[in-house]
Each structure stands twice: as structure tokens, then as C-alpha cells.
Amino acid sequence: MKYSYLFYRTILILLSGIFSFASNGQDRRGDQPPNLVIIFADDLGYGDLGVYGHPTIRTPSLDQMAQEGMRFTQFYVAASVCTPSRAALMTGRYPVRTGLVEGILPGRVLFPSDRVGLPREEVTIAEVLKQRDYATMAIGKWHLGHLPEYLPTSQGFDGYFGLPYSNDMDYITARDGKPGYWNVPLIRDTLIIERPAEQTTLTKRYTEEAIRFIRENTGRPFFLYLAHTMPHVPLFASTGFAGTSTRGLYGDVVEEIDWSVGEVLKALRETGIAENTLVIFTSDNGPWLVQGINGGSAGLLREGKGTTWEGGMREPMIAWWPGTIPSGVTSHEIISSLDLLPTAAALAGVSPPDRELDGFNILPLLKGEAQSPRDFFVFYRGDRVYAARLGPWKAHFITQTAYPDGLPVPHDPPVLYQLDQDPSERFDIASKHPEIIEEIKTHLAEHYAYVGHKRTPSIEKRNK
Amino acid sequence: MKYSYLFYRTILILLSGIFSFASNGQDRRGDQPPNLVIIFADDLGYGDLGVYGHPTIRTPSLDQMAQEGMRFTQFYVAASVCTPSRAALMTGRYPVRTGLVEGILPGRVLFPSDRVGLPREEVTIAEVLKQRDYATMAIGKWHLGHLPEYLPTSQGFDGYFGLPYSNDMDYITARDGKPGYWNVPLIRDTLIIERPAEQTTLTKRYTEEAIRFIRENTGRPFFLYLAHTMPHVPLFASTGFAGTSTRGLYGDVVEEIDWSVGEVLKALRETGIAENTLVIFTSDNGPWLVQGINGGSAGLLREGKGTTWEGGMREPMIAWWPGTIPSGVTSHEIISSLDLLPTAAALAGVSPPDRELDGFNILPLLKGEAQSPRDFFVFYRGDRVYAARLGPWKAHFITQTAYPDGLPVPHDPPVLYQLDQDPSERFDIASKHPEIIEEIKTHLAEHYAYVGHKRTPSIEKRNK
Numbered sequence: 001m002k003y004s005y006l007f008y009r010t011i012l013i014l015l016s017g018i019f020s021f022a023s024n025g026q027d028r029r030g031d032q033p034p035n036l037v038i039i040f041a042d043d044l045g046y047g048d049l050g051v052y053g054h055p056t057i058r059t060p061s062l063d064q065m066a067q068e069g070m071r072f073t074q075f076y077v078a079a080s081v082c083t084p085s086r087a088a089l090m091t092g093r094y095p096v097r098t099g100l101v102e103g104i105l106p107g108r109v110l111f112p113s114d115r116v117g118l119p120r121e122e123v124t125i126a127e128v129l130k131q132r133d134y135a136t137m138a139i140g141k142w143h144l145g146h147l148p149e150y151l152p153t154s155q156g157f158d159g160y161f162g163l164p165y166s167n168d169m170d171y172i173t174a175r176d177g178k179p180g181y182w183n184v185p186l187i188r189d190t191l192i193i194e195r196p197a198e199q200t201t202l203t204k205r206y207t208e209e210a211i212r213f214i215r216e217n218t219g220r221p222f223f224l225y226l227a228h229t230m231p232h233v234p235l236f237a238s239t240g241f242a243g244t245s246t247r248g249l250y251g252d253v254v255e256e257i258d259w260s261v262g263e264v265l266k267a268l269r270e271t272g273i274a275e276n277t278l279v280i281f282t283s284d285n286g287p288w289l290v291q292g293i294n295g296g297s298a299g300l301l302r303e304g305k306g307t308t309w310e311g312g313m314r315e316p317m318i319a320w321w322p323g324t325i326p327s328g329v330t331s332h333e334i335i336s337s338l339d340l341l342p343t344a345a346a347l348a349g350v351s352p353p354d355r356e357l358d359g360f361n362i363l364p365l366l367k368g369e370a371q372s373p374r375d376f377f378v379f380y381r382g383d384r385v386y387a388a389r390l391g392p393w394k395a396h397f398i399t400q401t402a403y404p405d406g407l408p409v410p411h412d413p414p415v416l417y418q419l420d421q422d423p424s425e426r427f428d429i430a431s432k433h434p435e436i437i438e439e440i441k442t443h444l445a446e447h448y449a450y451v452g453h454k455r456t457p458s459i460e461k462r463n464k
Numbered sequence: 465m466k467y468s469y470l471f472y473r474t475i476l477i478l479l480s481g482i483f484s485f486a487s488n489g490q491d492r493r494g495d496q497p498p499n500l501v502i503i504f505a506d507d508l509g510y511g512d513l514g515v516y517g518h519p520t521i522r523t524p525s526l527d528q529m530a531q532e533g534m535r536f537t538q539f540y541v542a543a544s545v546c547t548p549s550r551a552a553l554m555t556g557r558y559p560v561r562t563g564l565v566e567g568i569l570p571g572r573v574l575f576p577s578d579r580v581g582l583p584r585e586e587v588t589i590a591e592v593l594k595q596r597d598y599a600t601m602a603i604g605k606w607h608l609g610h611l612p613e614y615l616p617t618s619q620g621f622d623g624y625f626g627l628p629y630s631n632d633m634d635y636i637t638a639r640d641g642k643p644g645y646w647n648v649p650l651i652r653d654t655l656i657i658e659r660p661a662e663q664t665t666l667t668k669r670y671t672e673e674a675i676r677f678i679r680e681n682t683g684r685p686f687f688l689y690l691a692h693t694m695p696h697v698p699l700f701a702s703t704g705f706a707g708t709s710t711r712g713l714y715g716d717v718v719e720e721i722d723w724s725v726g727e728v729l730k731a732l733r734e735t736g737i738a739e740n741t742l743v744i745f746t747s748d749n750g751p752w753l754v755q756g757i758n759g760g761s762a763g764l765l766r767e768g769k770g771t772t773w774e775g776g777m778r779e780p781m782i783a784w785w786p787g788t789i790p791s792g793v794t795s796h797e798i799i800s801s802l803d804l805l806p807t808a809a810a811l812a813g814v815s816p817p818d819r820e821l822d823g824f825n826i827l828p829l830l831k832g833e834a835q836s837p838r839d840f841f842v843f844y845r846g847d848r849v850y851a852a853r854l855g856p857w858k859a860h861f862i863t864q865t866a867y868p869d870g871l872p873v874p875h876d877p878p879v880l881y882q883l884d885q886d887p888s889e890r891f892d893i894a895s896k897h898p899e900i901i902e903e904i905k906t907h908l909a910e911h912y913a914y915v916g917h918k919r920t921p922s923i924e925k926r927n928k
Contacts, residue, residue, distance in 0.1 A: 047517060047763070047764045050794055052517045053511060053516045053517020053518075053763050053764070054517075054537075054764070054887075055537035055538060055764075055778075055796065055887050056537065056538075056796050056884045056885075056887065058794070058796075063794075067531070067792075073518075073519035073520065074519060246796065246856065246884035246885070247884060247885050248882075248884075248885040250885075251885070292890070292891055293882075293885055293886060293891055297764050297887070297888065298764075299511070299517050299763055299764045300511045300517070300518070300519075300761050300762075300763045300764060314519075328531075330514055330522075330527075332519065332520050332522075332710065392710065418712075420520045420710035420711060420712075421520075421710070421711055421712040421714075421715070421757055422757060423518075423519050423520065423761070424761065426756075427756055427757055
């Protein structure tokens, strides 16, 4: 931590290029670069999987995936709500860069009434991989714009099958004695093929689409983005899962996603391409706690969705690639969804897009050959920095409970936690470590300079 | 739940006898009954192991033990503090039966000034196994009476090596410029061999004693009770562990216990007796939360040590017996430390002691041949019933935070949680389920009749 952030980062990017070149050679099977599958759950909490300690939800497939691969305990998404988190994953850039952060309310997501989406000029993982002619498919929740020009097929994906936004949007209220219902459309490519989407079979149908795509593309490299609509509330599970979990409906839904993961891995094995496929499982943000029993659990982490506490932005993450990723490893390295695009580029042996990125290639880490290049992470809510982590230290400049319950509370000095020792963010040790706070502020200043978008950790303007 | 508790229990005891007879035949290796090793941590929380979801504490040996054995997510100790919890494990009886529950303060533990201990007429696991001539050894913290007539060698153990009570007792305060220190004695059999005990090497020395005992007794059945002094505060770790965990000193200490577990299992393997040995790992009660960073974590469970919330009495539990216990299984069955004595009796093929027991033989469950015989559990604090669990339902008649912070708060109707769905005890659903509360009360009435000690769930007397 003696060098400046920019200097450090530059070195890392150079190293990352070398690693990506070196590792690319190893990864090829003949000339075919490895496939990439990203399975993305919605509102799944840090504590909701068996392998992350949940006492009653049964997730044998994910537990086994972790046993055969690498499990991360300090993986961060770049926002605590759907739209900006997904934009960050897809672009490797903080939401303040892509603009998908600010509407009427700070930190809000896209709604059906919005006419905007992820800007076309942003480069997605699918577009990066198109440089090597990957077959690309998006299945499930998109939530980066529902108009045709913003749908996956305009962002580098050959095809799309799923809901364009959250499954609780477009609610038709009860009237004339008829019950209310969610009028969410199911889209194939750019056409609505079902409305309201029958949600009880959605996880099952997403899975079938995923397996079909895998089976049809065994002869070429592919990228599958499988973004489940669940376990976002309202919860739906198919026959065979509904009513089977002792955790109740939330458990049914998570267990069906677990089943889906098992089916995908099975298809990769059966088609003989498992050893040429990197599979990542994670979720977009923490549990939606205000939903009570229908929301998930962040385990020992504080708070959930919508907040910059750990429970809002630290997620389960399992990486699987038989023969390449060491099996049964738990990694405590700090990584982020922002790292997936640079990693995808390294995987395919292509250049990342020519623009500022906020992620690193973590392929060497996944292979057990290096530590994470990341020791700094910034926690945004909307376009404001609420907190920043440097190594084990996290400083909260503003805290706030989940929307709409709380108002932002500024802290000067910031609240400081040592997360490795205090993962539940219970013991403020700011008064003991002013030098750490200064170091974090220095890194933050460099971050602002790099991002080119400075909203100070202050809420004066908003409070006026 | 149609039958009465006593009826149900009678049937189960009969069945349990049949299973124990049947399974005994299978377990023997020639004529030698299986060995039993119980590894007992002190104040380890539900969330403190890697395999139970802790993000930074590294427990590769326990993780692997779980991978090779059976991990339980609903295992209860019978009290939330040391002495009564240990008495219950050792006797299979609720503390109200053995009397180790009430002193000046409710729920207190034994102190060096106490002249009492576990009554001699109580029958311990060691005494049960002596019927089959087991070699028996207690290593570590005893805390069931420190006078010679109450030490392990008076309770069925051939030998003893350890601290007779908690490592924070017997504190000599600083004076004349000399620092204060814990003046805890280290005892072999009934003699003090070191005072103050050098605590930094305690876990290491316990481990060496354990391995020596194992290696010396490969030719006969044995029972090893290895009750670690740690991670009870004050925390001590040996060279090689101190300063190595990112979780800090608490992590160092837990990681050294994990190492110790690995050494014990390795010794069992190397001596060729692993396949004839049942090993149980658990802890006496939940994390000591008031110790702040030096206390553990109950993960997603509420509260910790000293309380009848789940965090106080639900513990990690891993059972390992290569070739007999199925590997890699997570069980959500409800079991308790009260079940270990009846299970030990079944293991050795001997009769349990002729007195009322509160535990069940869970050997068939451990072998994957049956469900738990237990669907009811009573949560005592001192000699009072604070809560009771029936199936997934837990009713709190009295709640109280950890001593000495809170006062008991009675609830009528009780607070009701559905634990399988709500493990964090957040959502009181008593008003929706008066019939469940009635059923729990019926079971409790039968429990009082069986225990012969009725303190109603009321605190009138104490509040006067």
C-alpha cells in the first residue's frame, strides 16, 4: 500500500495482460477458446446456500459445484440493486460510468415506464467475446432496458429468452372481482411471446433453453448468460419443487435454482465440454429483507439488498472449471462482478474494450496461480460513494438502511470496520486507526480521478 | 403429532433398543466394539467454521471431516453455558435432573469457590462404556467439579489431563507493578501439575495427549473425551498459529483447534482404526458475544451464549466414521448432546443406565438408516423452561438477552417462530397458530411429568 492506486493499478493491468496471454495458450483446446457460463441469481443472500451455511435450504448441486471448484467468501457486486449491478457485471464498469444509476430516486432500478437502458456504446461481455466468434445467449432477467434497442440482441447476444425486468413489475390490480396479477412479458429475442409470463415454470423453462443452447453449440465457443428471475419476490416454483422445502416457498425456489445449476453442469459433462468451460455462479445483490419470510438471508453479514452494508453487496460466488480450477478450494480473496469482463477477455484471448474498466482479470486467481489483483473496492449507492474497502478495512462515509426505511446518515470521521475480523460490521474502530482512514481517502481520491465522476461522500446537496 | 409425547417416546425407546441391538452386531470388528471420540469446543459459535459459512476462519480439517462424514444443522446442547451443558452431554439428562443448574444466579456455572460437582451417582458416558471395558480418557476442560471426588477419574475415566474449569477463572489481579494473570491449574488425574497453566500451548498439549492415548489403545475399545479449553476467552494460540489468521486471535485459536481435529483423525487413520471409530465434533454453547471481537459468531442465528435463542444453544456438529457414516451428507434432523449417551450405549452394545434419560440413540440416524427419533426439545435457562421446540416450531415463554445485560421478559401467549423457515427468529407468528402453542404446551406438560421437576414458564417468583 506504499504505491499510489493508479500506479498499482497500471502495473496490475500490465501483469494481467501478460497472464491473460500466457494463460490463453493453456486454455485452448485446439484453437477453440473456453466457453463461459455465468449463472446469476436474483436477490439471493450470502447465507442462502448450504455451502454458505444455511441450515435448512438444500443445495446439493451448488455444494458439489463448490466441492469441485472454488468458492469465494469476499466477492462483491458493484451495486445493491438489480439494474446497476447487472450493468456493472456486463460491462466491467462502475454504474456511474454507464449512467444506469440515477432516476427520480437515488439507486433506483429501471421500470417499465422507463424509455432508457444500458447505452448502446457500452461494450458487454457478449460483445467482447464476439471478437472470437462466440455463440452468445442471454436467458432470464435482463433489466438493462426493455425496449428492443436495449435488449440483449442489441448488446452482443445472438438470442434472448426471458423477462426484460423484475417479476414484480407491471402489476395489474384486482378489479371487478378478478384477482390481481403480474403482467410481466416473456420475450424471445425482441418479441413478446407470452403475457403474463407463466412464472411457476420459468426456472424450468430457462433451464431447458440453457441446455438446448449448450447442446447446439458444442462445436464452437459460447457464452451463456443465465440470469434467473428468482428468488426475487414474487416467488414461484414449479411442480416438483413447490411445497417441498422446509424453508418454505423461498426454499423451494432456491432449491429449484440449485437443481437448474445441476442440470447445466450435467449437460456440460454429458457433451464432453466441461473441461473447456468456465462456469460462474453468483447473484446480483443481497437478500430483500423487507419481504420477511419470502426474503433471503445474508448469513452473518449485516443488512441486505439496497444497502452498502456487507449483506447488500457481498454475494456467494462459485467458480467451476474441471481440470483447470483447483477443486474444493475456499478463497478469501477480494474480487468483484466488475472483474468478470476482463476475465472473459483473457479467457478468449482478446483485448478488453478500449475504455476505462474497473475490473481485473482474475483468471490467474481462479487457476490457483496468483492472488487477487484487487485490494480496493468502492461501495456506491446511486451515484454516491457510501463506503470503500481497502484490504480488510471498510470505511462507511454514509450509512443508510434499505430503501425506503432510512435516510442517509453522514459520518465524519467515517465508521471503520476490520472486515476479516468483524464480518458483521459491529465494532467501529475509526478512533484507533485514523491513518487507515487517510489511506482509504487517498485511494478514493485516485478513484474519483480515474472514474472522472466526483460526488464527494457528502449528502449536503440531497438534504437541501 | 397425533400421539402424546410419553406414548411416542415409549415407542421410540423400544425401537431405539431394537436398533441398538441390531446395529451392535454390525459394528463389531471381531468382538471389539467401536471406539468413541467426542471433541468438544468451548464457546464456538454456529457460524465459526468454514463449512458452516464463516468467511475468513480457515477450518480445512473440519471441512474435510464434514465432507467425509455427516454435518448437522439442527443440533442442540441442553444449556447455553458450560457446566450444565457438559453435565447434560456426559449424562444424557437435562441439568434439572443432575442439579447442576442453580446457584446464587440462575443458569450459572461452577466456580473455583464451589465445593460441589456432578453427583457421583450420576452415570457418565465413560461409566456406561466401562461395562464393555473401554479405555477411557478425559482431556481438557471438565467443569463438573474440581475437587478430586468430582474430577473425571471419579466419573468413569481412567485418566485426566486438563483444566478443571474455565480458563478465565482464578484471576490474580495486578499488584506491586506485576501484571495480573489467570492462575488456572493444569491437572493430571487428580494432581495439579502446573499452575498457572501455560495456556498458549494448551491446545497443542491436549492434542499430543489425545494422540498418545489413541496410539496406546489401538488393541482395545476406547472412549476419548477431548474438551478443548478454547476458544473460550481469554484466547491463547501456540507458535505457528498465533498471528496467522485474518480473523485475528479468535481465528488463530479456532484454526489451531481445526488443526488438532486433523491430527486426531490422522492418528486414527494411521493406526488403522478409523473405520472402527465414531468421532463427534461439537461445542458446549454459542458464542460469547459480549467479548466483542474476541467472541465468535452464531452466523445467521440470533444471540449467543447464555441465552435460549438459537445462537445460544444450536451448535455445529459433525459426525465421522469412515465406512459407516455416509460421506458428505448434511442432515437437518433435530438432535441434541443429550443423545450422545444413549448413542454411546448402543455403540458398545450395552444397556443405558437404569434411570430417566432425555436422549435417544441416534446411531441409526448417523448410519443413514433412520430419521431422528427427536421432534421435541426443551430450552432451559437455569432450572426454568424458557422455550420449547416441537418439529419446526419454537415457542418462547420467556426471553432474555445474555447475562448480565437483560432481565427475563415473560410472554403470554409465547412468541412463536417457525425455525425451518425463520432460523434467525425474526417473525413472531403466535397469533396465527394458537393450535401449535397448545400442542407445545401439551408436550411440555408431559415433559414436566417425565422430568418430575415442574417450574412453570413463569417468572413470578423471581420477580418478587
